[in-house]
Amino acid sequence: MKKEPPATRLNIKTILNRVQPFPGFVYGSVHLLGSACTQRIEVKVRSRASSQGRCSNCRKPCPGYDTLPERRWKFVPLWAIPVFLLYAERRVECGEHGVIVEQVPWSAGKSPVSIALMIFLAQWARRLSWRETARVFQTSWESVYRSVQWFVAWGLAHRVLAGIQAIGIDEIFWGRGRKSEAFLTVIYQIDGHCRRLLWVGRKRTQATLQRGLDALGSEVVSGLKYVCSDMWKPYLNVIAARIGHALHVLDRFHITLHLNQAVDQVRRAESTRLKGKPLAKRLKKMRWKLLRKGSRVRGRAKLKLEGLLASKLATGRAWDLKEAFQHFWKYRSPLWAGGFLDYWTQRAMRSRLEP
Ligand SMILES: [Zn+2]
Structure with missing residues (x-):
C-alpha cells in the first residue's frame, strides 16, 4: 500500500x-x-x-x-x-x-472571473439551472452564462474527433419558431465506447445536415462505418449522397411510428367512409388498442380487437400487417430477415391499403 x-x-x-x-x-x-x-x-x-x-x-x-x-x-x-x-x-x-x-x-482575457471558477460554475450549471447556480455561488446569471460559453468553446476547440465510427442523426422538436424553424437537427456519436452530442443545427433540411457533416469534416465523414437515422426524406438524401460508404441503419422506434401512423390513417379513412353506421363508432373507440403492440392488449380489449379483425374491415388488415412486422426484429440472420422483408412488402403491396 x-x-x-x-x-x-x-x-x-x-x-x-x-x-x-x-x-x-x-x-x-x-x-x-x-x-x-x-x-x-x-x-x-x-x-x-x-x-x-x-x-x-x-x-x-x-x-x-x-x-x-x-x-x-x-x-x-x-x-x-x-x-x-x-x-x-x-x-x-x-x-x-x-x-x-x-x-x-x-x-481568460478581460473576464473578471478566473478560469478555475468558470470551470466550477460550468460544471454546476449542468446539474442546476443557471439561475440557481448563480444564486448558490453568489454570482450573477451573466457570469454563469459566460462561464458555460467559455467552457463549451474550450471543449469544442480541444475536442478529439478521431476514431468516430458510428453516428446517429435525429430531428428534435424544440417548438421555437414556426414550421421548419421549430426543428433542430442533431448529430450524435453512438460508438460503444463513446456516446456524445457532436453537432446541433437549426431546421431539418438537406442544407442543415450538409452543414453538420461539413462541421465534422471530411476525415470524420469518410471514416464512418454506421449511420443511424429516422426516415426523414431530406436526411435519407444527404446520407445516400455523402455517407453512402457506411451501413445505414433505420431506427426501430421510427419504423414502428410509421407503421402506427399508417394504421391510424386507414382507420380514419374507414371511419369517414362508414359514417353514421355503428361500426364507425366502434372504430373510433379502437384507436389506442390498434396502436398498442398486439401482445400488450389484454382482456376485453383483446376480444374487441379480435372481433374487429374478424370483421374484414380495412383497419383490421392494416393492424394485421403492422403486427406481422414485429417478427422482423426477431431475426438473427440477415438472409432470413431479407426474405421476410420481401414477403412482408409483397403482402403490404397486395393489401390495397395506400398508407
Ligand atoms: Zn508575441
Missing part, C-alpha cells in the same frame, strides 16, 4: 499550492476581510522574480516593460465565502507583438 505523506499544518496557501499551482507565479498573503455578508478572502499573487512574463499572443517569454495596476479575479469560493485573486499584470515587450499584456494562466 502507498504510504500517505505526513500530516501538514494547513493554511489556505497550502491548499492553493496543492490544487492550483501556476508555474512562474507564487501565492502571497491570504486575508479574510469584511464581516457577515461583505466577508471575502483575498489572495495576493506574485510573479516569480526569476521568471519572465509571456506574450499573451504567442506565449513566448519576453523581457518586461512595465506593471499595470492590480486586478481582481473571482476564484472558487471557500465555505461560501467569495475568494479573489489579486495580481498586478506585467506588460512585456515581444519581438513580434510589441508591448503587450502578459499571459496569465488563471485569466
Whole structure:
C-alpha cells in the first residue's frame, strides 16, 4: 500500500499550492476581510522574480516593460465565502507583438472571473439551472452564462474527433419558431465506447445536415462505418449522397411510428367512409388498442380487437400487417430477415391499403 505523506499544518496557501499551482507565479498573503455578508478572502499573487512574463499572443517569454495596476479575479469560493485573486499584470515587450499584456494562466482575457471558477460554475450549471447556480455561488446569471460559453468553446476547440465510427442523426422538436424553424437537427456519436452530442443545427433540411457533416469534416465523414437515422426524406438524401460508404441503419422506434401512423390513417379513412353506421363508432373507440403492440392488449380489449379483425374491415388488415412486422426484429440472420422483408412488402403491396 502507498504510504500517505505526513500530516501538514494547513493554511489556505497550502491548499492553493496543492490544487492550483501556476508555474512562474507564487501565492502571497491570504486575508479574510469584511464581516457577515461583505466577508471575502483575498489572495495576493506574485510573479516569480526569476521568471519572465509571456506574450499573451504567442506565449513566448519576453523581457518586461512595465506593471499595470492590480486586478481582481473571482476564484472558487471557500465555505461560501467569495475568494479573489489579486495580481498586478506585467506588460512585456515581444519581438513580434510589441508591448503587450502578459499571459496569465488563471485569466481568460478581460473576464473578471478566473478560469478555475468558470470551470466550477460550468460544471454546476449542468446539474442546476443557471439561475440557481448563480444564486448558490453568489454570482450573477451573466457570469454563469459566460462561464458555460467559455467552457463549451474550450471543449469544442480541444475536442478529439478521431476514431468516430458510428453516428446517429435525429430531428428534435424544440417548438421555437414556426414550421421548419421549430426543428433542430442533431448529430450524435453512438460508438460503444463513446456516446456524445457532436453537432446541433437549426431546421431539418438537406442544407442543415450538409452543414453538420461539413462541421465534422471530411476525415470524420469518410471514416464512418454506421449511420443511424429516422426516415426523414431530406436526411435519407444527404446520407445516400455523402455517407453512402457506411451501413445505414433505420431506427426501430421510427419504423414502428410509421407503421402506427399508417394504421391510424386507414382507420380514419374507414371511419369517414362508414359514417353514421355503428361500426364507425366502434372504430373510433379502437384507436389506442390498434396502436398498442398486439401482445400488450389484454382482456376485453383483446376480444374487441379480435372481433374487429374478424370483421374484414380495412383497419383490421392494416393492424394485421403492422403486427406481422414485429417478427422482423426477431431475426438473427440477415438472409432470413431479407426474405421476410420481401414477403412482408409483397403482402403490404397486395393489401390495397395506400398508407
Ligand atoms: Zn508575441
